[in-house]
Amino acid sequence: MNRYEFISTNPNDTFEFSNRLAKHLCPGDVIALEGDLGAGKTTFTKGLAHGLEIKRNVNSPTFTIIKEYQGRLPLYHMDVYRVEDSFEDLGFDEYFEGDGVTVVEWAHLIEGQLPSELLTIYIYLGENGSRQFVLEPKGKRYEELCKEIIL
Ligand code: ADP
Ligand code: MG
Numbered sequence: 001m002n003r004y005e006f007i008s009t010n011p012n013d014t015f016e017f018s019n020r021l022a023k024h025l026c027p028g029d030v031i032a033l034e035g036d037l038g039a040g041k042t043t044f045t046k047g048l049a050h051g052l053e054i055k056r057n058v059n060s061p062t063f064t065i066i067k068e069y070q071g072r073l074p075l076y077h078m079d080v081y082r083v084e085d086s087f088e089d090l091g092f093d094e095y096f097e098g099d100g101v102t103v104v105e106w107a108h109l110i111e112g113q114l115p116s117e118l119l120t121i122y123i124y125l126g127e128n129g130s131r132q133f134v135l136e137p138k139g140k141r142y143e144e145l146c147k148e149i150i151l
Helices: 012-023 042-053 092-096 109-112 140-149
Strands: 004-008 030-034 066-069 076-081 103-105 118-125 130-139
Touching: 004 012, 012 042, 012 130, 012 140, 030 042, 030 109, 042 092, 042 103, 042 118, 076 092, 092 109, 092 140, 103 109, 118 140
Parallel strands: 030 103, 030 118, 076 103
Antiparallel strands: 004 130, 066 076, 118 130
């Protein structure tokens, strides 16, 4: 499996990266985000939402596990941190197979319910506010997507 890397030096860099990525997204695309608290998963999602032409402010769906936004494509923003049983079925499939783009923060917590093809992005904290983004595409569609966005 190929891996692609992007280094962000500040929050705006992260925003611009996901903003750019969003322009290449298609209905049914699924992005899994992994990284510690404060890594930048939600910051990334905000940039993505901007790139999808979503006007509403996107914030962490703390109490609601899934939030839906309308833009060029719908965005289904999930934060599954509080899902207690990894097999609890909250109808995730309908989102993954829907007409929008799904972003899942803490995706490994529902690993068994994720689609077989998706783009996983690991975010690692570096020094002085830098972040290392490691993209791991599963499936041809996401392999192509990575090639389009990583220079
Ligand atoms: P998570 O959703 O992973 O818990 P957030 O996006 O909510 O993380 O928070 C990330 C925090 O880290 C924000 O306060 C953001 O301003 C800060 N930050 C500092 N440097 C970066 C960077 N390079 N990319 C993203 N966020 C950064
Ligand atoms: Mg978050």
